[in-house]
Amino acid sequence: MNTRFPFADWFRNSSPYINAHRGRTFVILIEGDALSSSRRAQLIQDLALLHTLGVRLVVVFGVRPQVKDALDAAGIEAERHKGRWVVTREILGHLEQQVATLRLRLEASLSLGLPNTPLHGVELTAISGNLVMAKPLGVRDGIDFLHGGEVRRVRSEAIQGLLSQQAIVVLPPLGFSSTGEVFDLDAAEVAEHAAIALAADKLILLGEGEGLLGDDGELLRQLNPDEAAALAPPREDDSELSRHLAAACGAARHGVGRTHLLSWRDRDALLGELFTRDGIGTMITRQGYEQLRKARLEDVGGLLALLGPLEQRGILVARSRERLEHEIDDYVVLARDGMIIGCAALHVSRDAQMGELACVAVHDDYRRGQRGEQLLTDIELRARRAGLTRLYALTTHTVHWFIEHGFVSAVLEDLPPMRREAYNSARKSKVLLKTL
Known part of the structure; x- marks a missing residue:
């Protein structure tokens, strides 16, 4: 309009x-x-x-x-x-x-x-x-x-x-x-x-x-x-x-x-x-000491160590080693002196011009310094390069963070059909949407 x-x-x-x-x-x-x-x-x-x-x-x-x-x-x-x-x-x-x-x-x-x-x-x-x-x-x-x-x-x-x-x-x-x-x-x-x-x-x-x-x-x-x-x-x-x-x-x-x-x-x-x-x-x-880059298979162990505590607290859905290895190309990581301190994933929906921003996580010791914003910026850049027009996210704990970064509240019907069918109603995750 x-x-x-x-x-x-x-x-x-x-x-x-x-x-x-x-x-x-x-x-x-x-x-x-x-x-x-x-x-x-x-x-x-x-x-x-x-x-x-x-x-x-x-x-x-x-x-x-x-x-x-x-x-x-x-x-x-x-x-x-x-x-x-x-x-x-x-x-x-x-x-x-x-x-x-x-x-x-x-x-x-x-x-x-x-x-x-x-x-x-x-x-x-x-x-x-x-x-x-x-x-x-x-x-x-x-x-x-x-x-x-x-x-x-x-x-x-x-x-x-x-x-x-x-x-x-x-x-x-x-x-x-x-x-x-x-x-x-x-x-x-x-x-x-x-x-x-x-x-x-x-x-x-x-x-x-x-x-x-x-x-x-x-x-x-x-x-x-x-x-x-x-x-x-x-x-x-x-x-x-x-x-x-x-x-x-x-x-x-x-x-x-x-x-x-x-x-x-x-x-x-x-x-x-x-x-x-x-x-x-x-x-x-800056690079080397702290670097934002695409994830590699050898990062899976570091990802498991980063995500484990968040999964135990119910903030993230549990991901197995096999699932991470299968989806590794979807991930970007923040590596600091060899340690994975942050990650995010972009899962592209084949049935719609939109992608899912998933698994945004930053290690508790490194929450300062706008690292979450760095991850989001990189995912948005990758989404635009892939020709996507919108991003969506599902969250139970961090609704305000997403809203502060340009997402708006949405409903289940706004999700692509395949993702809508896989929605876990037991978690009652909030649906958020952002136009790129």
């Missing part, structure tokens, strides 16, 4: 993400090109919207184009080595000036109350400070980088305190030493270290490109760090993509759940990535 207001359906579909992001910590890198473009006002508005929706924001900004313009105007040509400037005292002066100017403009923009926008009247508090400690790069390959530095540590407790006061924390690409020196830092490195130190839920890197492209030129939607690193250009080429990929892979390997590569040139990229099912750019998620 057509709607008079298409945005209403979008808003309904985005509500699970609004709920999921509330109270989460996002570190967002905005490169200097974006802040000197006409897109700055829109980006500020999007940041304000995220803040009003309860997202805890840390904004890192870059100044490379601004500093280059200032050096060109002063007739200064900076020496470069492996993508980094050799920062003399003169260059540091220009760098400090550009950082201060852009930081003040950014904080001023966040303090305007956003007039003439849908967020007029919203009061935002933006705070910066000596929140990133640095150390000198020193002499490398015979080159003294002088005031060029790298992150020593991020003052995570201080930042957490500011975030708890509903402030937006702004981090420039500068760091401070314990001896009072100032060092030039790579903004992407600052964002990576901040995300790791804060155990951020997301690291979002806004650059020129829309993400990582495959050999066929198509955008790659989801990769693990090893897959992404294998496709990355050499770090020495100093490209923005190289720096962003290094930061994204490093953060993912150190526990940041999801990292995103997006283009600031796309006005819908930030909100589209966060509040739609398929997203806009490239997402890099």
